[in-house]
Amino acid sequence: MVSITAAETTSRRVWRRFTGAQRTARFMVYLIIVAAIVAAAQTIEIIPEFLADAPEQIGDLLARMWPIDWRAYPTDVHSALSETIHIASLGTLLALMLALPVGLLAAHNLVPFTPLNLLARLILVSSRSVNSLVWALLFVGIFGPGALAGTLAIAFRSIGFVGKLFGEALEEAQPGPIEALAATGAPWRSVLTFGYWPQVKPAFWSIALFRFDINVRESAVLGLVGAGGIGMALDAALNLFQWERVALILVAILVVVIITEIVVTQIRKRML
């Protein structure tokens, strides 16, 4: 009896989730987040009158968009829309071809030579660090406005994405089968096609489909900088205040994106 009472009184042990230093650090993080939000809100200079006016403006815009100008579809929108899909698919195809060798070079287990790996990484990072709109501006400058600039913009932006993920898939390949093929005296190209390719094939096609999905959406806006496709029709309609036509184009883009999403999902489901 005595011992229990003693234990109760002497050693009431406390447990806290965080140490004092951790609590201070967490408080500082919260403080910084709040300060950042306040600073950002001050910088963007919201004009209260415009903010108050916004609901009215939205209503006005929607009213002008209605009724949707369906009759313009066959004459103006259809060809621009198919050009967009062509830009997305050709751009993706070109990106796959260009990304394949760069991805192979980036995989350290395949090319055990660090300078080459770093060079490949540099190519992939540069491709990704430039937005596809910026790529489009560059290629419009080189090749003039049109679908060619758009296709190249899509391709060059996609190399980094496809190459990086493909290279990572290669690095995750099981070394066992590779070792077994090397032990049979297979030349390296056969080790690549029989050892690595079957292992990374599902990942590769999955990456390709995912990128196509993204590219359909990205190629829809490339026309805003003159790189061909539906974006050019959208730009023209916006500049001419043809709001019924703007509505038609937005609906057309939405439908294409939804269809792409459904098709890509179905293919992935059947393939993997």
Place this chain on the structure above:
Amino acid sequence: MPNSLVIRGLTKEYVPGKPVLSDIDLAFGETCINAIIGPSGTGKSTLIRCINRLVEPTSGEILFDGADLARLVGTPLRQARRHIGMVFQEYNLVERLTVMENLLCGRLGYVSAWKAWRRKFPTEDIERAFQLLDVVGLAGFAQRRADALSGGQRQRVGIARAVMQEPKLLLADEPTSSLDPKTSVEIMQLLADVARSRDIPVLINMHDVDLATRFADRIVGMSGGRVVFDGAPAGLSDAMLKQIYGGEDWLQ
């Protein structure tokens, strides 16, 4: 037996100054089924892998088929490897390929990469693959994907792939360690049959002393990176096993 393998002064150090294999001298060729036994981490696997250079030996000679395997690089090494079949503990099949494609992997050293990619293998290779599937008891499995097979079936494919090379020497790195006791015996029987019928020496790493004494013509006992026993299974006394594995409780 026409194919002899001579190992002289083979040393392997993964870390300088700490040899896993020290000055190994061994010759194979007189006997068909050679089992290498010893505790884990004693360099059995390293020894086997030095022979086909999946592991780079630090020093020493490995004489086989008129060449020193330890010195070969590039194409000559690749051509030498074509004559050495290997069976792995974890089977190391290409999981997403069919059984037939896995067998044909054994012919990759003889077929150009472009032809192999289009699956244009010579008719006699395909014919032999079918015959081998009959031999290893997997008739009718040609179009089955490797990842749909059980462990025992996979190891049969692994053995068939090695035999597809028409090897002059077979290496097996713990071929039964991932299998149940019954399947282990069947796989050992298959390896022994295949090697005897083709009159090629086979070097098998294993843990299981009973299985080794049951199938092997010759047993090499290793301990601490050195050969401490080399002879017929009948000569493997309890005292010897104690020296190889250390301790004695496990022998009771």
